[in-house]
Structures are given as structure tokens and as C-alpha cells.
Amino acid sequence: MQMHNECRVTFGGADFEHRVERFVGKDGTQETKDFGRVVLETRVNLRVQQREATQASLLQAALEVFSEKGFDGASTREIAALAGAHNALIKYHFSSKDALWRAAVAFLFERQARELALPRPDDPVHADFRAYAKAVIRAVVVYSAKHPEHARLMMQESMRDSERLHWATDSFIADISKVSARFIEMCKREGILPNVSTPALVYIFVGAAQTFYTLAPEVRRVWNIDPSDPDVIEAHIEALTQVLVR
Numbered sequence: 001m002q003m004h005n006e007c008r009v010t011f012g013g014a015d016f017e018h019r020v021e022r023f024v025g026k027d028g029t030q031e032t033k034d035f036g037r038v039v040l041e042t043r044v045n046l047r048v049q050q051r052e053a054t055q056a057s058l059l060q061a062a063l064e065v066f067s068e069k070g071f072d073g074a075s076t077r078e079i080a081a082l083a084g085a086h087n088a089l090i091k092y093h094f095s096s097k098d099a100l101w102r103a104a105v106a107f108l109f110e111r112q113a114r115e116l117a118l119p120r121p122d123d124p125v126h127a128d129f130r131a132y133a134k135a136v137i138r139a140v141v142v143y144s145a146k147h148p149e150h151a152r153l154m155m156q157e158s159m160r161d162s163e164r165l166h167w168a169t170d171s172f173i174a175d176i177s178k179v180s181a182r183f184i185e186m187c188k189r190e191g192i193l194p195n196v197s198t199p200a201l202v203y204i205f206v207g208a209a210q211t212f213y214t215l216a217p218e219v220r221r222v223w224n225i226d227p228s229d230p231d232v233i234e235a236h237i238e239a240l241t242q243v244l245v246r
Contacts, residue, residue, distance in 0.1 A: 055093050057083040062104040067152035071101055071164065101164060108150055109172040116143045118179075121186065129190045134241050136183060140209045141240060145233045148213040155214065177202060192245055208240055 061083035065074045076097050080087040094100040119126065119135045126132040144151065154173070157165045180202045187193040193201055212219060216227045225232050 059104050059107040063149045067149040070156040141237045144210045145213050151210040151214040
């Protein structure tokens with residue numbers, strides 16, 4: 001036997017029917033199904049997904065605009081327009097331009113942590129340390145080619161000794177630089193790189209991996225090649241590998 005109760009509930013400005021059905025079995029046991037709760041949870045989940053999608057669009061747009069124009073040259077109106085959102089949503093989600101910049105930088109480095117999964121030197125897939133070093137170079141170049149806005153944004157801010165740069169360095173860059181330094185030190189111990197300044201080698205390696213894509217408009221104009229072309233990326237990986245892995 002089936003019984004149900006109905007009522008109308010308003011959620012998010014919209015009404016929906018709240019129906020509870022009770023099922024009574026032949027043995028007298030009862031089972032209750034709250035269909036209104038299911039609808040409500042579905043709508044809540046959709047709203048959360050929509051909010052997260054809006055935030056992600058604003059963050060990606062912020063990365064592109066900040067990387068091109070710097071913090072001072074960028075406007076929240078331009079960022080919102082690029083994201084296809086209303087300018088008021090930036091204040092709603094991030095409260096201020098400075099908070100948006102910090103959220104965009106955090107988004108940037110969190111994405112790097114997800115996508116730039118560096119191989120381990122003891123992974124048996126590598127025949128020797130040189131094979132491991134080549135795999136690291138490939139991973140860094142591929143990430144740099146895919147996200148040139150990363151280096152562009154940090155270059156924009158690094159030209160100014162600002163509080164934002166201090167925050168980004170303390171929060172993300174210092175730890176990543178230590179990872180790069182460990183890789184360079186391993187290469188020096190293995191005789192792949194010369195026994196010279198580790199900070200200098202870190203910037204030589206990172207700069208060589210990123211600059212080709214950071215300066216993509218110049219590369220296209222001077223050399224008539226597209227740095228986003230897969231064949232061009234492969235040629236860059238090969239060139240960098242030949243230079244760094246002796």
C-alpha cells in the first residue's frame with residue numbers, strides 16, 4: 001500500500017512540490033521516501049557546481065589579464081567581460097581586486113601541482129638517471145607550453161618588490177624553487193651539470209623551459225613558427241635536453 005503527503009516549499013526563489021511517500025509492505029513494515037529532499041539536494045548541488053564554474057572562469061580570465069597587463073594595468077571589468085560574467089560577481093566571489101589576484105595565483109600553483117607531476121628518480125621506468133632527467137625536462141616544458149600565462153604573470157609581479165610578490169614567494173615560489181634546486185643538485189652529483197651556482201642553474205633551466213612560450217608573440221614574429229605547435233614543442237624539448245643533459 002502506498003500513501004503520500006504533499007506540500008509546497010520555496011527554495012532559491014522557486015517553488016517545488018515536496019512529496020513524502022510511505023510504502024507499507026504485506027508484513028506491515030513501512031518504508032518512507034522523501035522525494036522533496038532529493039529535489040532540494042539536487043538543486044543545492046547544481047548551485048554549488050554553478051558557483052564553482054563561475055569562480056573557475058573568473059580565475060582563468062584573471063590569470064590571462066593579469067599576466068598580460070600586470071596588477072596595476074588590469075581591470076576587474078575587463079576580467080569579468082573575458083569570463084562572460086557580470087563585474088559585480090568579482091566582488092561577490094572575491095571581495096576585491098587584490099583578493100582576486102591572490103586567488104588567481106593560488107589557483108595557478110594548485111593547477112601546476114596537479115598537472116606537473118614530476119617523475120621520481122627511482123621509478124624503474126627510467127633506464128638511468130639521464131633518462132629521468134630527460135623526463136623532468138619534458139614535463140616542465142610541456143607544462144610551460146600549455147600555460148604560458150604562468151610565467152608571464154609571475155614575471156609581471158617579480159619586476160616589482162611588492163607585498164603581493166612577498167606573499168606569492170612565501171606561499172608557493174620558495175617551496176617550488178627548493179624542488180628545482182634538489183633536481184639541479186642531483187644532476188650535479190651525477191655529472192650531468194657542472195658544479196657551479198645552483199641558483200644560477202635553477203634560473204637557467206626554468207628560464208630556458210619557459211621563455212620560448214612566455215615570449216610567444218616575439219617568437220612568431222622573428223622565427224615565423226608557432227610555439228604552441230606540437231612539433232615545435234618537441235623540437236624545443238630536444239634542444240633543451242641536448243644542452244642540459246651532457
